Amino acid sequence: MxxxxxxxxxxxxxxxxxxxxxxxxxxxxxxxxxxxxxxxxxxxxxxxxxxxxxxxxxxxxxxxxxxxxxxxxxxxxxxxxxxxxxxxxxxxxxxxxxxxxxxxxxxxxxxxxxxxxxxxxxxxxxxxxxxxxxxxxxxxxxxxxxxxxxxxxxxxxxxxxxxxxxxxxxxxxxxxxxxxxxxxxxxxxxxxxKTDNFSKNVRPEVKVWGRRQSGGVTRLHCLVYGFHPGPVDVKWMRNGTDHIPSDEMTPILPHPDGTYQIRVSVEVPTREGDTYSCHVDHSSLEDEALSVNLGKYRQFKIRCQCVIICLQC
The missing domain is CATH 3.30.500.10 (MHC class I-like antigen recognition-like)
Incomplete structure (x- = not known):
């Protein structure tokens, strides 16, 4: 000993x-x-x-x-x-x-x-x-x-x-x-x-998509990745106000480069009129939460950056 x-x-x-x-x-x-x-x-x-x-x-x-x-x-x-x-x-x-x-x-x-x-x-x-x-x-x-x-x-x-x-x-x-x-x-x-240190905060990237399921429901996915440090809050919202409890959430997983990722998924009724958005709260965003919308034209918004794509649920 x-x-x-x-x-x-x-x-x-x-x-x-x-x-x-x-x-x-x-x-x-x-x-x-x-x-x-x-x-x-x-x-x-x-x-x-x-x-x-x-x-x-x-x-x-x-x-x-x-x-x-x-x-x-x-x-x-x-x-x-x-x-x-x-x-x-x-x-x-x-x-x-x-x-x-x-x-x-x-x-x-x-x-x-x-x-x-x-x-x-x-x-x-x-x-x-x-x-x-x-x-x-x-x-x-x-x-x-x-x-x-x-x-x-x-x-x-x-x-x-x-x-x-x-x-x-x-x-x-x-x-x-x-x-x-x-x-x-x-x-x-x-x-x-350690030579690959990050600054205190690295902003997350976000991707959202949806797939139509049987039974009149659509499954929505929100992938948040490339952020640091690890703690993050990710949730789906209906019409900007109603929180939709997640039925599937991965652990916060590390990338080899030291950043993290998490995926949050929900099932929602497939119907016209409702809009859905993935809200991300992370220390790198300061007082401004990041909101990525999945609507008729599926608009991804990150502050002043805007990319329009079309995803059919």
Missing amino acids: GSILGLLILLEGLLSSSLVYADSHRLNFYFSTIWSPKESTPPHTQIIAFLDDVPIIKYPNSNRKLQRLTDWLENVHPKHWEALEESAKYYEQRHQYKIQRLRLPQNYTNLYVYQVKFGCWINEDNSTGGEEEFGAHGRDFLFLDNEKKKFMASADEAMVLAKDWNSRPNTVKRQLYYRDKACIQWLQDYLLV
Whole structure:
């Protein structure tokens, strides 16, 4: 246990920056280990790191090497990658050992899955936070409680494991250090060298279209894309005043370039006289919400820009 804590201290020593942030940022690591007891192959582990929901690092146990998924990470000190790779190997072995010793339900006989979500964040006011959650068999298993500073079971079969980990002071200490200090330092260092930073706000692009369905209804779609930061409010309106609850909304998904997209869809009666518009509220629009109309001539309006196209619902 001492050696891995030493690696973490080395990593923290390599990363020293003092930044003031105009936006919140998040660094997440996702560990996935799968194993089939009926096969002779060992468990397989993969680790992927995301910066603000964009994948930046990958570690597959096929070659046990860290893969940097973006060029600007080359500017981080080489010793950081050496230490981080050793840390990934340590947790790979730990998770593979753990998955073979979990108390599993009777119906999980073909494929076992053990997952860990580990991450930290820096808010706009420079306050920080972190989380560590464990999953097994497709459901919550245990987590590191922020207030109690100990592991808490989310499932009955995790109670023995949580008690065991909490009885080892070094285990809890290591994970708290990893989450609350080392992770924050890594996040600061990555942001310091990141070369494809956006300004605080990037305006969204919007496309709307409709398709006639059976049963006298039309399905309307509003795609909002290319915006930053992620938080956005998208809704369909009838005649400019009536909000139409969405029956399908994708998550806010990241693009490789760091921007985001979301699609919101609704079903409405196919009838003459009504007009429909997609309203978008985003921080880049300041006090002016963006409204894109789908009417007789399907008019797209973004402030002074205007493009007329015809879409038959």
